[in-house]
Amino acid sequence: MSKPSFVEAIVGWLREGYPQGVPAQDYVPLLALLRRRLTDDEVAAVVAELISSGQVPVDSADIGTSITKVTDALPSEDDIDRVREHLPAGL
Structure with missing residues (x-):
């Protein structure tokens, strides 16, 4: 089955x-x-997208845009916060 x-x-x-x-x-x-909540892999993909794009520093709008690119879904504040927590210091 x-x-x-x-x-x-x-x-x-x-x-x-x-x-x-x-x-x-x-x-x-x-x-x-x-x-829906971002998976750990999606969080990592969004972080990688932000780092590779060279957008430094990033704000909530940048994070939200990257989440939408990766997931084709609108981000929640919780998702934005999770991504922010995984960004290296200074981003």
């Missing part, structure tokens, strides 16, 4: 937890749980 995809795993988890369907009042909390 093959491993289910990420989406299939989430749908299966939701179906087990909510066999009668998700109540409307649970939509927002569920979406908060399912929010």
Whole structure:
């Protein structure tokens, strides 16, 4: 048996937890749980992108732009902070 995809795993988890369907009042909390977060590899890729671009120093907009380039997704403040924590001092 093959491993289910990420989406299939989430749908299966939701179906087990909510066999009668998700109540409307649970939509927002569920979406908060399912929010995407940068992986460690993506953080490293964004840091590498920023360093190789030579943009020194970088600000939140630069980090956000690089996150979007790497992931094709809008960055969250948490993602920007995670990348900032991994930048070498002075960037």
